Amino acid sequence: METYTPVRAPRGSQRTAKGWIQEAALRMLMNNLDPEVAENPEELIVYGGRGKAARDWRAFHTIVDTLRRLEDDQTLLIQSGKPVAVLRTHEMAPRVLLANSNLVPKWASWEEFDRLDRAGLMMYGQMTAGSWIYIGTQGIVQGTYETFAAAGEKHFGGSLAGTITVTAGLGGMGGAQPLAVKLAGGVSINIEIDPVRIRRRLETRYLDEVAGSLEEAIRRAEQAKNNREAVSIAVQGNAAELLPELVRLGFTPDLVTDQTSAHDPMWGYLPPARSDEDLNVLRARDPEAYLRRAREAMAGHVRAILELQRRGAVAFDYGNNLRAQAQIAGVENAFGYPGFVPAFIRDAFCEGRGPFRWVALSGDPEDIRATDRALLELFPEDAKLQRWLRYAGEHIAFQGLPARICWLGYRERDRAALLFNEMVADGRLSAPIVIGRDHLDAGSVASPYRETEAMLDGSDAVSDWPLLNFAVGAASGAAWMSFHHGGGVGMGYSQHSGLVAVADGSDQAARRLRLCLTNDPAMGVIRHADAGYERALEVARERGLDLPSLGV
Ligand code: NAD
Helix, strand or coil, X not given: CCCCCCCCCCCCCCCCCCCHHHHHHHHHHHHHCCCCCCCEHHHCEEECCCEECCCCHHHHHHHHHHHHHCCCCXXXXXXXXXXXXXEECCCCCCCEEEEECXXXXXXXXXXXXXXXXXXXXXXXXXXXXXXXXXXXXXHHHHHHHHHHHHHHHHHCCCCCCCCEEXXXXXXXCHHHHHHHHHHCCCEEEEEECCHHHHHHHHHCCCCCEEECCHHHHHHHHHHHHHCCXXXXXXXXXXXXXXXXXXXXXXXXXXXXXXXXCCCCCCCCCCCCCCCCCCHHHHHHHCHHHHHHHHHHHHHHHHHHHHHHHHCCCEECECCCCHXXXXXXXXXXXXXXXXXXXXXXXXXHHHCCCEEEEEXXXXXXXXXXXXXXXXXXXXXXXXXXXXXXXXXXXXXXXCCCCCEEEEEECCCCHHHHHHHHHHHHHCCCCCCCEEEXXXXXXXXXXXXXXXXXXXXXXCCCCCCHHHHHHHHHHHHXXXXXXXXXXXXXXXXXXXXXXXXXXXXXXXXHHHHHHHHHHHHHHHHHHHHHHHCCCHHHHHHHHXXXXXCHHHCC
């Protein structure tokens, strides 16, 4: 067996590939697997349970070699993390097209996926893992902040000051929760089973304190709440045990949610185990029995959330499909609390607003600082953005290549991208910038228990939209595009597309950026206008979209 050697993206303004897009793809693939970035790089696992960047190490090395020889008029095809072909296309075409974890709907179950995975025929791409634009926990911080800030605005008079949030899961993305709640002014108790994850969040300053027990965490949280002090507290334990324990103790938080990897009941969500029991043995010996255990645990977890909601907590699902798993295990009213998108985010989606991220290929933090300053000047009227960028500049630790994220909408992302391109061209930035986004975005995903939950016209499960988004990105000059299945909520529950663009300072880059970063967020406005959202129709009219069926 090959020995594992940690991977780290090259830095600087010299490239080894034939064009900057190929170089960007190579560096971003490597950056996804940087031990500072990935949750379990040795297994090629980036985040989200078992979201991988490449099928296996052999595939990884072949991708790297192929990107290095790829010409400016060729396109590399990736099928579930394996490079399968190089085609002659044209200069404006994407340099890489990726399809990860896609199954024909009738076969789209974890069982079938696992069979194919074991046979070496597939890998799970999650969202940005398989599409090489994951940037560590910082990537999700701002989206998580947007959600908690919106909860503060909607339910608590403007911020989360003087409130306590209870959540679980301090993994790759869940690890953003303590910082996001703190940023929104609140106190959080974060339950996590794995002490290594807790330590990691402490070290990267996403988390403030660890309590020795649940009771201690509650005491500390109440003290902070009374002082209106924003602080994050972790407690080690299983959410399926500690949430019911909260109910027994009679403690009701102001907000309750969860970000364990419940979307993957076999590998992501850990059911409680006796101290002398190794659940890996049960999983290997009797996967069905293991699944029942995991789902029963999730049922108890959801019942506790529903009870806390009944006692007055604002409960929302944080996009991990916990409710569906509990429903399978017999909790009939598992969907008695809403998902975070209909609860807090849909208005932003109507404006094509969503997570816009960029990465400095130079590796120089000064490049990100320069882009921060440029965006502060470009969008002086956006108070939330101003607050976020100033905070992030001071407090967010970089992981891997320096990167930034903020939420921008339709007719904003193209302006930001073109500005970055100018800054590369005139030397204000020392190397090209990679621009991408999460698949969790306004017009790129069909996920009835998450992004498209409770659509106005009932079109939650229509996945023509992410397919159109994938095609539009490819037709509009994206650097690489991906189409995935099962991200966020697991097999059978979602289809989504990812876009990455590169600002290398060239005229061709400007043309690509103008097209793809206008048309990509436009898909969010179009999708929501089509579903009848008034705000999306307004945006479409104001910002000049052409929607023939709506008379706009
Ligand atoms: P991850 O696999 O990196 O982390 C999951 C964490 O949960 C791990 O640290 C694990 O130890 C912990 N855990 C598992 N079972 C537990 C239990 N019973 N009790 C306590 N802790 C437990 O995954 P991630 O990247 O952090 O994502 C977590 C989930 O949140 C995924 O399902 C993802 O799809 C979802 N998610 C949604 C959004 C969103 O914006 N809606 C964003 C991020 C993640």
